[in-house]
Amino acid sequence: MKLRAKWLQRLAGHAGRVGLLLLAGGAVVLLWQPTEAAWWAARLLGVAALLLISGTLFLRPAYGQRPWHRLFGWAALAALGGHVVVTTGFQPVFWRWLTPAMPLEIVAGIIALLAFLMVLLVQRSRTLRRRLGPFSSLSVHRTAGYLLIAAACTHITLVAGMAFSAAVGFLSGLAFLLVEGLLRERHVVRLAATLALFISAIAWLAIGSMAETRLAGLRQAPIDHARFLHTDHTGLACAGCHHNFVDRTGTENCLSCHKRLSVSEASRIDSMFHAFCSECHRADNRAGRKFGPIDDCNGCHGG
Ligand code: HEC
Ligand code: HEC
Ligand code: HEC
Ligand code: HEC
Structure with missing residues (x-):
């Protein structure tokens, strides 16, 4: 791409490198969090896919150079494929999420997958490229690439919600990479509009009446009663979990009361209970x- 000025080029390069470093830092913090063996593979493959995709930004293809850009792209696709197979194949409960009430991290993950398909399609399909024209097809390829990075970072940040510093690393890394894109990109408006569309779509699904409509299905589904036995949890103070014993909000079951509360993304029963149950297990794991x-x-x- 032709650049408007030398100093802009230099600025974009610096911003991009800082962004990549921050992403790598976020990945290190994320990989530091304890988890089960099955999730190690999923995490490593997912993080590898994101870093490889971001790496392609620095290996822009030029005539007569080695095809690193393309190699990184294919390696990222392989890692992403592995990530999807490991998460959905070994954790069949995952499929229960694929309803309109799916959590936002899954929405972001699916957008990332679609953006990757777009990147590939524009690159591979001759007809499509001819139809878009030589310059606009390249710009669509690159815009989809930045959308892919933005969606993947959103996905990981939401998944890594418990690791605050990892989330900060991914979001600030993303911000620097997008600054790089906006400084370098010729079709700035298209890139900015695509990113704005992505953010508004996520916000639209997350808050207000749309969230309420989306989550109605989750609220009305019968209570699942994930495996919980008091005999696994002896020696813990009742009130540590049964806040309702203390604030006297009621004597009913946790889940039936919380199902009613699940009207927004922030109060949905699965994310609230996942955080509640897993945080304690994770802390116990850390403490040995x-x-x-x-x-x-x-x-x-079960399963
Ligand atoms: C530490 C235990 C724990 C783990 C691990 C866990 N869950 Fe849950 N999950 C729960 C609890 C508790 C609830 C709250 C409602 C209930 O009991 O079903 C829940 C609720 C859900 C619900 C909503 C059920 C409904 O209809 O109300 C879904 C879907 C779900 N989890 C999927 C998953 C997926 C996918 C994973 C793996 C990525 C997972 N869970 C890992 C404990 C867990
Ligand atoms: C680790 C958290 C935790 C601790 C500690 C705990 N509970 Fe529970 N308790 C739960 C959860 C979660 C449920 C709901 C399980 C379900 O419905 O699948 C529950 C359900 C119950 C229920 C059944 C409510 C109903 O209507 O279904 C009673 C009664 C109860 N607990 C009493 C106690 C008492 C008494 C103690 C202290 C000795 C205690 N619990 C300690 C988490 C806990
Ligand atoms: C009668 C209703 C009711 C019952 C029963 C109940 N809760 Fe709650 N719970 C609430 C309300 C209301 C809140 C506050 C929600 C908010 O702040 O958005 C809450 C908050 C929580 C939170 C904090 C969420 C956060 O973001 O900090 C956790 C965790 C939680 N409940 C777990 C449980 C568990 C575990 C049980 C059963 C052992 C239980 N609740 C029983 C109504 C209930
Ligand atoms: C305050 C800490 C704490 C909270 C909160 C907690 N757990 Fe646990 N949980 C433990 C500990 C400690 C063990 C290990 C007990 C043992 O192995 O003796 C355990 C064990 C378990 C096991 C047994 C695993 C096995 O291999 O047998 C299950 C299942 C489980 N928890 C589910 C849940 C669910 C579901 C919730 C949320 C509703 C939850 N736990 C909340 C501390 C907690």
Whole structure:
């Protein structure tokens, strides 16, 4: 791409490198969090896919150079494929999420997959490229690439919600990479509009009446009663979990009361209970005590 000025080029390069470093830092923090064996593969493959995709930004193809850009792209696709197969194949509960009430991290993950398809399609399909024209096809390829990075970072940040510093690393890394894109990109408006569309779509699904409509299905589904036994949890203070014993909000079951509360993304029953149950198990694991399932869906959802 032709650049408007030398100093802009230099600025874009610096911003991009800082962004990549921050992403790598976020990945290190994320990989530091304890989890089960099955999730290690999923995490490593997912993080590898994101770093490889971001790496392609620095290996822009030029005439007569080695095809690193393309090699990184294919390697990222392989890692992403592995990530999807490991998460959905070994954790069948995952499929229960694929309803309109799916969590936002899954929405972001699916958008990332679609953006990757777009990147590939524009690159591979001659007819499509001819139809888009030589310059606009390249710009669509690159815009989809930045959308892919933005969606993947959103996905990981939401999944890594418990690791605050990892989330900060991914979001600030993303911000620097997008600054790089906006400084370098010729079709700035198209890139900015695509990113704005992505953010508004996520916000639209997350808050207000749309969230309420989306989550109605989850609220009305019968209570699942994930595997929870008091005999696994002896010696803990009742009130540590039964906040309702203390604030006297009621004597009913946790889940039936919380199902009613699930009207927004922030109060949805699955994310609230996943955080509640897994945080304690994770802390026990860190402290070297006996612990329950952390991220392994099967550990709590039968199977
Ligand atoms: C680790 C958290 C935790 C601790 C500690 C705990 N509970 Fe529970 N308790 C739960 C959960 C979660 C449920 C709901 C399980 C379900 O419905 O599948 C529950 C359900 C119950 C129920 C059944 C409510 C109903 O209507 O279904 C009673 C009664 C109860 N607990 C009493 C106690 C008492 C008494 C103690 C202290 C000795 C205690 N619990 C300690 C988490 C806990
Ligand atoms: C009668 C209703 C009711 C019952 C029963 C109940 N809760 Fe709650 N719970 C609430 C309400 C209301 C809140 C506050 C929600 C908010 O802040 O958005 C809450 C908050 C929580 C939170 C904090 C969420 C956060 O973001 O900090 C956790 C965790 C939680 N409940 C777990 C449980 C568990 C575990 C049980 C059973 C052992 C239980 N609740 C029983 C109504 C209930
Ligand atoms: C306050 C800490 C704490 C909370 C909260 C907690 N757990 Fe546990 N959980 C433990 C500990 C400690 C063990 C290990 C007990 C043992 O092995 O003796 C355990 C074990 C388990 C096991 C047994 C694993 C196995 O291999 O047998 C399951 C299942 C489980 N927890 C589910 C849950 C669910 C579901 C919730 C949320 C409703 C929850 N736990 C909340 C501390 C907690
Ligand atoms: C530490 C235990 C634990 C782990 C691990 C866990 N869950 Fe859950 N999950 C729960 C609890 C507790 C609830 C609250 C309602 C219930 O009991 O079904 C829940 C609720 C859900 C719900 C909503 C059920 C409904 O209809 O209300 C879905 C879907 C779900 N989990 C999927 C998953 C997936 C996918 C994974 C793996 C990525 C997973 N869970 C890992 C404990 C767990």
